[in-house]
Amino acid sequence: MGERVRLSDEQRLDWLRLIRTENIGPRTFRDLINHYGGARAALAALPALARRGGAAGPARIFSREEAEAELKTARALGVEFVALGEPDYPPRLQMIDDAPPLLAVRGKLAVLMRPCVAVVGSRNASAAGAKFTERLARDLGQAGFGIVSGLARGIDAAAHRASLATGTVAVLAGGHEHIYPAEHVDLLEAILREGAAITEMPLAWEPRAHDFPRRNRLISGLSVGVVIVEAARRSGSLITARLAGEQGREVFAVPGSPLDPRAEGTNGLIKQGATLVTEAADVIAALQPILGPGYDLPAQEPAFEGPGPLDVEPGDDERARITGLLGPTPVSIDDLVRLSRSTPAIVRTVLLELEIAGRLERHGGGLVSLL
Amino acid sequence: MGERVRLSDEQRLDWLRLIRTENIGPRTFRDLINHYGGARAALAALPALARRGGAAGPARIFSREEAEAELKTARALGVEFVALGEPDYPPRLQMIDDAPPLLAVRGKLAVLMRPCVAVVGSRNASAAGAKFTERLARDLGQAGFGIVSGLARGIDAAAHRASLATGTVAVLAGGHEHIYPAEHVDLLEAILREGAAITEMPLAWEPRAHDFPRRNRLISGLSVGVVIVEAARRSGSLITARLAGEQGREVFAVPGSPLDPRAEGTNGLIKQGATLVTEAADVIAALQPILGPGYDLPAQEPAFEGPGPLDVEPGDDERARITGLLGPTPVSIDDLVRLSRSTPAIVRTVLLELEIAGRLERHGGGLVSLL
Numbered sequence: 168m169g170e171r172v173r174l175s176d177e178q179r180l181d182w183l184r185l186i187r188t189e190n191i192g193p194r195t196f197r198d199l200i201n202h203y204g205g206a207r208a209a210l211a212a213l214p215a216l217a218r219r220g221g222a223a224g225p226a227r228i229f230s231r232e233e234a235e236a237e238l239k240t241a242r243a244l245g246v247e248f249v250a251l252g253e254p255d256y257p258p259r260l261q262m263i264d265d266a267p268p269l270l271a272v273r274g275k276l277a278v279l280m281r282p283c284v285a286v287v288g289s290r291n292a293s294a295a296g297a298k299f300t301e302r303l304a305r306d307l308g309q310a311g312f313g314i315v316s317g318l319a320r321g322i323d324a325a326a327h328r329a330s331l332a333t334g335t336v337a338v339l340a341g342g343h344e345h346i347y348p349a350e351h352v353d354l355l356e357a358i359l360r361e362g363a364a365i366t367e368m369p370l371a372w373e374p375r376a377h378d379f380p381r382r383n384r385l386i387s388g389l390s391v392g393v394v395i396v397e398a399a400r401r402s403g404s405l406i407t408a409r410l411a412g413e414q415g416r417e418v419f420a421v422p423g424s425p426l427d428p429r430a431e432g433t434n435g436l437i438k439q440g441a442t443l444v445t446e447a448a449d450v451i452a453a454l455q456p457i458l459g460p461g462y463d464l465p466a467q468e469p470a471f472e473g474p475g476p477l478d479v480e481p482g483d484d485e486r487a488r489i490t491g492l493l494g495p496t497p498v499s500i501d502d503l504v505r506l507s508r509s510t511p512a513i514v515r516t517v518l519l520e521l522e523i524a525g526r527l528e529r530h531g532g533g534l535v536s537l538l
Numbered sequence: 539m540g541e542r543v544r545l546s547d548e549q550r551l552d553w554l555r556l557i558r559t560e561n562i563g564p565r566t567f568r569d570l571i572n573h574y575g576g577a578r579a580a581l582a583a584l585p586a587l588a589r590r591g592g593a594a595g596p597a598r599i600f601s602r603e604e605a606e607a608e609l610k611t612a613r614a615l616g617v618e619f620v621a622l623g624e625p626d627y628p629p630r631l632q633m634i635d636d637a638p639p640l641l642a643v644r645g646k647l648a649v650l651m652r653p654c655v656a657v658v659g660s661r662n663a664s665a666a667g668a669k670f671t672e673r674l675a676r677d678l679g680q681a682g683f684g685i686v687s688g689l690a691r692g693i694d695a696a697a698h699r700a701s702l703a704t705g706t707v708a709v710l711a712g713g714h715e716h717i718y719p720a721e722h723v724d725l726l727e728a729i730l731r732e733g734a735a736i737t738e739m740p741l742a743w744e745p746r747a748h749d750f751p752r753r754n755r756l757i758s759g760l761s762v763g764v765v766i767v768e769a770a771r772r773s774g775s776l777i778t779a780r781l782a783g784e785q786g787r788e789v790f791a792v793p794g795s796p797l798d799p800r801a802e803g804t805n806g807l808i809k810q811g812a813t814l815v816t817e818a819a820d821v822i823a824a825l826q827p828i829l830g831p832g833y834d835l836p837a838q839e840p841a842f843e844g845p846g847p848l849d850v851e852p853g854d855d856e857r858a859r860i861t862g863l864l865g866p867t868p869v870s871i872d873d874l875v876r877l878s879r880s881t882p883a884i885v886r887t888v889l890l891e892l893e894i895a896g897r898l899e900r901h902g903g904g905l906v907s908l909l
Contacts, residue, residue, distance in 0.1 A: 295797045422793030422805055425816035426666045434793055434816050437808065445796035445805050 171254045179269075180234050181206035182250055186268045187229035187237070187369060188213065190525045193265040197251075198519055200268075202477035213523060219486070220517075220524030240370050246271050246343050255279070263388040263414050267367035273343055274363035278334040282458050283313035284450060285386045285411075287404050288322025288396035288421075289429055296397040296429065299421060300325040303394065306447030308333030313362070315389050317382065318351050322396045322404075331357050336389065339366035340382040341374030365389075383407040384414070391454050392417035394444055398432030405432050408441065413532070417453055419444045476515035485509055489517045490537075493527075497534035542625045550640075551605050552577035553621055557639045558600035558608075558740065559584065561896045564636040568622075569890055571639075573848035584894060590857070591888075591895030611741050617642050617714050626650070634759040634785050638738035644714055645734035649705040653829050654684035655821060656757045656782075658775050659693025659767035659792075660800055667768040667800065670792065671696040674765065677818030679704030684733070686760050688753065689722050693767045693775075702728050707760060710737040711753040712745030736760075754778040755785070762825050763788035765815055769803030776803050779812065784903070788824055790815045847886035856880055860888045861908075864898075868905035 174182065185206040186196050199209035210228060217226040241248065249255045249270045257279040260266050272279070286304050288296060304314045304326040314330035316323040318337040327335045337358050339346070343366060346352050355364055367385065368378065383406050387393050393411040395418070398404040411418050420441040423430025437443050442453050481489070489507045492498070504514050518535060521527040528536050545553065556577040557567050570580035581599060588597040612619065620626045620641045628650040631637050643650070657675050659667060675685045675697040685701035687694040689708040698706045708729050710717070714737060717723050726735055738756065739749065754777050758764050764782040766789070769775040782789050791812040794801025808814050813824050852860070860878045863869070875885050889906060892898040899907050 295795050299796055421796060422801070422808065422814070423795050424666050424798075424801075425670055425792060427795075430793070430795075431816075434814060437793065437814050438816075438820070443793070443805060443808050443814075445802075445809075449809070 171252060173253050174250050178206065179248060179250065180231065180238065181210060182269055183234045183237060183248065184229045184231065185209055187234065189227045189229075190523050190527075192522065192529060193267055193367075194529065195519055195522050196268045198476045198515065201475050216520050217524045220520030220522070220526060221490075222524035222526070226523065237370060240344075241271065244273065244343055244370065246273050246370065247276070248272075249276070257283075257389050259283070259391065260385065260388045263384065265384065266388065267385070270365050270367060271343060271370065272363055272365050274359035275334070275361060276363065278313045278336055278362045279365070279389070281311065281313045281334065282454070283315045283336060283390045284454070285315040285390040285393040285407070286322070286326035286396065287316055287319075287386060287393065287407055289398055289402060289404065290319050290321040290323075291429075292321035292325065292397055293427070293429055296322060296421075296423075297325040300396050301329040303396070303421075303444070303447055303450075304329035304335075305333075307450060308335070310447060310451055312391075315386055317379075317386055318347070318355065318358075318364075320348060320351075324351065324354060326396075327354060327358055327362075330362075332361060335362040337362070337364040338382055338385045338389065339364055339368070339374070340378040342366060342368045342370040342372035344370045345373045347374050379403055380406045384410045387411035387414055387416050390416060391457055392419055392450060394419040394421065394450060395433050395436060395441070396421045397423065397429040398436075399428050400431045400435070402432050405436070408436055417442065417457070419450055419453070421445070474510075474512040476512055476519045479510065479512045479516055481509070481513045481517050485513060486517050486520075489514055490521065493521075493535065493537040495536055497528075497530045497536040500533045500535060503535075542623060544624050545621050549577065550619060550621060551602065551609065552581060553640055554605045554608060554619065555600045555602065556580055558605065560598045560600075561894050563893070563900065564638055564738075565900065566890055566893050567639045569847045569886065572846050587891050588895045591891030591893070591897060592861075593895035593897070597894065608741060611715075612642065615644065615714055615741065617644050617741065618647070619643075620647070628654075628760050630654070630762065631756065631759045634755065636755065637759065638756070641736050641738060642714060642741065643734055643736050645730035646705070646732060647734065649684045649707055649733045650736070650760070652682065652684045652705065653825070654686045654707060654761045655825070656686040656761040656764040656778070657693070657697035657767065658687055658690075658757060658764065658778055660769055660773055660775065661690050661692040661694075662800075663692035663696065663768055664798075664800055667693060667792075667794075668696040671767050672700040674767070674792075674815070674818055674821075675700035675706075676704075678821060679706070681818060681822055683762075686757055688750075688757055689718070689726065689729075689735075691719060691722075695722065695725060697767075698725060698729055698733075701733075703732060706733040708733070708735040709753055709756045709760065710735055710739070710745070711749040713737060713739045713741040713743035715741045716744045718745050750774055751777045755781045758782035758785055758787050761787060762828060763790055763821060765790040765792065765821060766804050766807060766812070767792045768794065768800040769807075770799050771802045771806070773803055776807070779807055788813065788828070790821055790824070792816070845881075845883040847883055847890045850881065850883045850887055852880070852884045852888050856884060857888050857891075860885055861892065864892075864906065864908040866907055868899075868901045868907040871904045871906060874906075 203209040213226045251268050255276050300322050308330035314335040316326040387410045395404045408418050418441040420433040420436035574580040584597045622639050626647050671693050679701035685706040687697040758781045766775045779789050789812040791804040791807035792815050
């Protein structure tokens with residue numbers, strides 16, 4: 168995956184089968200490909216891995232027929248699957264460690280190659296918030312940025328609408344066949360004329376509550392910076408801000424009156440160090456130094472140092488010791504390595520086996536727990 | 539002035555004569571007292587100094603009779619004159635380099651001994667701004683802070699009203715006989731019950747536009763921190779914020795919507811590094827480390843190093859050279875020292891003579907110009 172070459176049709180089919188297989192997340196996908204050298208070999212190895220991880224039954228692998236059907240539907244919808252490492256894959260998104268192996272893209276791919284800024288905020292936006300969002304997204308769009316948002320009501324919709332002409336990206340929490348909210352189907356069609364809609368979910372996936380925070384990592388991952396316009400305390404936009412910080416993206420927030428509950432979250436972000444934004448120039452000034460020569464760097468697979476997971480073979484007692492350290496309370500992988508006195512590669516191998524067996528949950532910040 | 543002793547009645551009279559004399563500002567007053575050892579000796583030296591500075595006519599010195607009349611009126615109004623260095627002089631105010639030699643105080647002196655926070659803002663405050671101000675001033679007052687403000691309409695009045703019970707300080711731009719705005723005479727009476735009103739101006743002084751920025755240095759000088767609640771671009775509150783920064787005071791600002799012109803100034807302050815405030819706890823958290831053991835430090839005259847102005851005698855050609863470097867454009871005293879190749883003490887002596895002669899204007903930041 169180090170070189171930016173296109174997958175063959177056969178390889179793309181295998182990639183789709185592997186990522187659609189139960190319990191295979193982006194990180195596990197990457198570990199498997201790195202170890203086995205390709206998706207086909209990884210698919211062949213899955214039953215044995217699941218057995219070693221203590222799976223309740225046989226591994227439920229996404230079939231060739233299912234994959235062919237999804238690819239056919241995709242073609243009919245105008246959806247392209249772009250693979251991690253391919254030239255069309257958004258370069259910044261490729262840098263995050265849980266980048267989707269396959270992105271389902273509708274619309275113009277070109278907008279994904281431009282430096283993007285995410286503009287997000289509360290669904291029940293105030294009139295002032297929506298108006299400010301329009302001004303900001305329009306000015307950032309005219310300055311050359313693609314505008315990324317989540318197609319939600321309120322701030323998101325205002326950000327998309329103001330950047331239809333310059334290029335905007337809607338990141339979906341569900342599949343391309345399930346636009347949410349349904350009232351934004353027309354907005355989405357308008358977005359596709361100069362921009363794009365992307366998702367990592369299967370075409371027919373109906374988004375549920377926990378799909379939205381997962382989706383938010385793509386909004387920030389695509390972007391050089393994330394602007395939060397209005398956000399109540401404990402709102403989804405604050406999750407996007409946190410993910411952006413973890414991904415090393417710039418976090419911007421729009422201030423508001425302390426008496427306005429829709430400004431509680433954004434004022435809080437500024438207290439924590441987010442850059443205060445009152446106009447597009449604030450965002451541009453902060454991003455210019457980052458974009459200068461850095462933007463066009465070819466996105467490369469991060470080089471792994473030392474043996475990766477599956478490059479080593481844990482002994483049975485080692486596997487039992489590591490599994491025994493796990494429980495329903497999330498613990499860090501670093502702690503597991505320390506407490507098990509195993510190597511990181513061994514611990515990651517055992518975790519990968521558990522994940523494929525459907526017994527592991529990965530949380531943010533390198534935390535894992537047993538299901 | 540190193541020890542905190544009270545002036546005798548005779549000394550206080552001389553201090554009042556000296557500070558009320560034309561062209562004598564707080565810095566010049568301090569230089570004169572330091573050199574001549576007292577106000578009486580300084581008064582005696584004024585005619586010669588004015589002559590050396592090239593005064594147009596004889597020095598117009600505030601007479602003993604005028605001073606006695608002002609002291610008598612003061613007693614009738616319940617105004618006390620507190621001198622720099624006396625135990626009742628507000629300790630933080632004493633630290634600024636242009637602290638008034640005499641403060642005319644009405645009300646309770648005790649509030650001036652407490653740590654104070656200034657709460658200021660625009661006169662045409664929004665309802666939300668006034669409401670937030672009340673909450674903030676009440677909470678800071680209950681936390682033990684004296685609340686300092688400027689008795690203006692809008693934010694200032696709201697800050698005073700909310701801290702009447704805990705203690706608030708009105709800093710006047712005019713004299714105690716000229717309360718501005720007149721509609722706040724009743725508010726002032728309420729302030730005096732637990733708080734105080736102070737000014738450096740003569741009792742009968744009617745405030746003019748340029749007296750307000752001058753007054754603002756006392757608002758910040760009295761305070762550990764200054765909170766700007768609402769401020770348009772280029773408003774007086776921003777002058778107070780700048781002075782607070784120059785005096786080493788903490789600057790706080792309350793955010794607002796980018797679409798609200800009354801938040802332009804405060805959002806700008808936050809961009810420049812002011813601490814964002816949405817509740818009293820933000821102010822208290824920032825000030826606690828400063829106040830801890832530091833607050834009760836006995837305020838001392840700053841020790842002067844080396845010879846001061848008037849400790850040296852400039853030669854006529856030196857005086858001419860320094861005066862020749864001055865013009866209507868403000869220049870820094872540091873530049874004058876460098877360009878004249880004189881010592882700082884010589885330059886300050888010549889400037890002091892020019893000031894007493896009414897030919898010098900002092901600007902902020904150590905800048906001076908010829909009138």
